[in-house]
Amino acid sequence: MNLKKMLSWISTDKTAEAPTVASEAENVPRATATVIPLPSAVSPKAPEFDAPKSDEWDFPTPTPNRVKGLMNAPEMEAFFADNYFGFGRHHGSHFRTREALEKGLLAVMSKFQNTAGDLLERRQVRLDRLNLARLDVASLSDSIADRLALAGEQLKREMDLLREQISLAEQRKGWVLDALNRYQLGFDRGVREALDFQLLND
Numbered sequence: 001m002n003l004k005k006m007l008s009w010i011s012t013d014k015t016a017e018a019p020t021v022a023s024e025a026e027n028v029p030r031a032t033a034t035v036i037p038l039p040s041a042v043s044p045k046a047p048e049f050d051a052p053k054s055d056e057w058d059f060p061t062p063t064p065n066r067v068k069g070l071m072n073a074p075e076m077e078a079f080f081a082d083n084y085f086g087f088g089r090h091h092g093s094h095f096r097t098r099e100a101l102e103k104g105l106l107a108v109m110s111k112f113q114n115t116a117g118d119l120l121e122r123r124q125v126r127l128d129r130l131n132l133a134r135l136d137v138a139s140l141s142d143s144i145a146d147r148l149a150l151a152g153e154q155l156k157r158e159m160d161l162l163r164e165q166i167s168l169a170e171q172r173k174g175w176v177l178d179a180l181n182r183y184q185l186g187f188d189r190g191v192r193e194a195l196d197f198q199l200l201n202d
Contacts, residue, residue, distance in 0.1 A: 011184045070119065070158055071175070079115045084108060084179045085186035092190025101187050108183050111171050112176040116169070120162040 070076060091104050133149040168174030 024121075070161060073119055075115050075119055076175075079112060080179065082179075084182040085189075088183035088186025089190035089193075090186075092187035093194040094190075096191045096194060101184065104187060105172070105180055105182055108179050109172065109176055112179065113166050114170050116166050118161045120159055120166075123155050123159050123162070127152055127159070150165065 022188050087108075088104060091100055130152045134145050134152070137148070138145045165174045165176070169176040172180055
């Protein structure tokens, strides 16, 4: 008797819950309807890596720090950056005489000497200031006075070098030789081109 009551109670309980299970089963697949889903361990997404091109594998080699000297002074860099070949070519095509070549070379040499003389004068002014500052701090700190004296010695060496280059320029030697050679090559090219043009059009 009791068994019949139990069976009837189970059968009535199933019929009462059937609509809700059926309604949930319509939206959820059968395999997951009776299983509690666990959080899945998702591995982090690897960053995307574009393979470099063949020429991108070459890494630039570090260049050593170059000591900046008188050749790297802005005035000297500006002097050597001028187009002396073009100047010589222009003069050669218009004048075509040995006298014009000599005057052009003399102009380049004079420009170099003026540039070097300007650098020399600036260093003389700096040396005078260093000497005055060294006298002022001589009684306060020996180490600072020694450092100022060392800076003054460096300026003296640079000034000696500039004087040497000015005198070498008069002999068409030293640093100015590169600019002089470029001017003369341009002058010769201008003379040849002018003569060729004249011969072809006569």
